[in-house]
Amino acid sequence: MATIYEVSEVAGVSLATVSRVMNGNAKVSDRTRRKVLDAMASLGYKPNAIAQSLASNRTNSIGLLVSELHGSYFGDLMSTVERVLKANGKHVIITAGHTDENTELEAIDFLKSRRCDALIVHAEAVSDGYLQDLAQSDVPVAVINRQVEGIPSHCFVVNNEQGGYIAAKAAIEQGHRHIGYVSGPMLKKDAQDRLAGHVRALTEQGISHDESLVYEGDYHESSGQAGCLALLEQHPQITALICANDEMAFGAMTAAREAGLCVPEDLSIVGFDNVLFSRYLFPKLTTVENPISAMGEMAANWILKEVYDLKCPHPIEHLFVPTLVERASLGRAQDA
């Protein structure tokens, strides 16, 4: 690997000059530039990004923390963030937190140790206090999908409560009165919010909320399956089942079918997130659009603006609204 030193030698100029043509900020005469460029080409020179970072204290890379590296939801987030940032010459370093406090802390430490210029974190297990401190520290941080008190300008969130509300509202408007709910793990804030919105919709429509109609799942397909079965057994009169995410809705749909029920004739099912696959299910899943890509894009733009002073096409928004995606899995209640 050729170094800048060899380039300067071959080109017959100083180190500083080579550095200048690389960075293109200071003035260099055309003739000198040519000599340097030729030397670089002949040596096959590639700058050492590590050394550049150490000297300049800038890495041109942004750390991204997600919970998992697989799954549609995080896939969308990673893809979008990478696209926006790469379009502006920045790089993304991705790490996984696995929804475990220690793993998340270690992942963020890793990102900081690599001296990322900024961080985009989808952290579920660390405390609010930790995120507040992080936001106050020297490295700029964007928080995705979590409203942390005191640092609203760092947070990019969807209104989960409203999402839960519109899903329930849609079911009620189709005449459903006996509605089961498979929630996410209740220690997660978004799971709490979605359920809260669900309950609000029921209450507003004069349907009393029965806690036994709620099954606590874990956002994975298997718990949708289990929840569907459990709820159906305890409350055979249920005509609609709302799941706190699409994955669980997939599981529920499979379970319902295996139990001999037709969707949506015998049982309507509604999801949440609108991941890509929800439209390939049969019947196509009615769900709530969770604008994760939009949030990721906004967070990336915010960083481009805050950290690199790049112009930003649109104003920065922090609050995103969920919308209903009407497809085929929610039908009119039979007994209505």
Next chain:
Amino acid sequence: MATIYEVSEVAGVSLATVSRVMNGNAKVSDRTRRKVLDAMASLGYKPNAIAQSLASNRTNSIGLLVSELHGSYFGDLMSTVERVLKANGKHVIITAGHTDENTELEAIDFLKSRRCDALIVHAEAVSDGYLQDLAQSDVPVAVINRQVEGIPSHCFVVNNEQGGYIAAKAAIEQGHRHIGYVSGPMLKKDAQDRLAGHVRALTEQGISHDESLVYEGDYHESSGQAGCLALLEQHPQITALICANDEMAFGAMTAAREAGLCVPEDLSIVGFDNVLFSRYLFPKLTTVENPISAMGEMAANWILKEVYDLKCPHPIEHLFVPTLVERASLGRAQDA
């Protein structure tokens, strides 16, 4: 950010000693170690990984190139590689090549500029020659899902030809004689191989291969949809449709259903890859298991062994065999 220098001052020892307790290789007295550890804690010291890398010429990070950051296939690969490597204290830096030659080249350059200790690449667009040179260069490279001539010890591949063969064989054994095929983009080697295996199975069973029964798709759902429709229109007698990946099978299934056909009664459908979602379809998809996780794990182990001299649980394998996953979308031919 405290530096090693401040730590050495507070602890009253030299730089070297601090470095020693950090790396834990050389002998340090317990008393000295305590002093250093205390100093680090009181200063909240975190080593600068950039500086460590520059000085040691080792980054403890492995570059991973995938085509896309979303999708089940790459999600599985990224997840597995990260898990194995993290368990051994290494980090993964992920980049996307988008199946575009320039983007792939840039991504690999980025990884090299970050001085990754090794690379795992799922490159689709760069030339064999480039990969051969890369494998010969100073940075160790594992190539996933691509058999490159001359560097077999770097490649981790599944036998795609055999995969195509067993899918067709399974359909034939169910009595199907009129079999449509939606291929991947034929400029990709794996797409060619899968089709070759398909044709071999037909030929072996005495079914003459009709080129008009093959529709060239692009591995995306929409082309599965289009291919299914086109093939059905031209060859209404088709009783089975084999798709070169699960995504296209999803699209085909949707198209078939919208055309009023029952799967598998009217039309059997077989996929390839066995991505997670294939079991949530209705009917559950019969497909060919593509052991991408196993390949990723093996590549990671190979690097652990080659680059870091870590012990490896199992012997390194380079060739993986596809297997049939029998579910519900392939049924007996009606006319058989």
Next chain:
DNA sequence: CTGTTAGCGCTTTCAT
């Protein structure tokens, strides 16, 4: 077991 001393490859004042 501990300290000294060169760098690693590059950026960035400060001169000229």
Next chain:
DNA sequence: ATGAAAGCGCTAACAG
């Protein structure tokens, strides 16, 4: 417009 020189924070011989 160009060069000289001082680091960036850490590791790794080499001494002792």
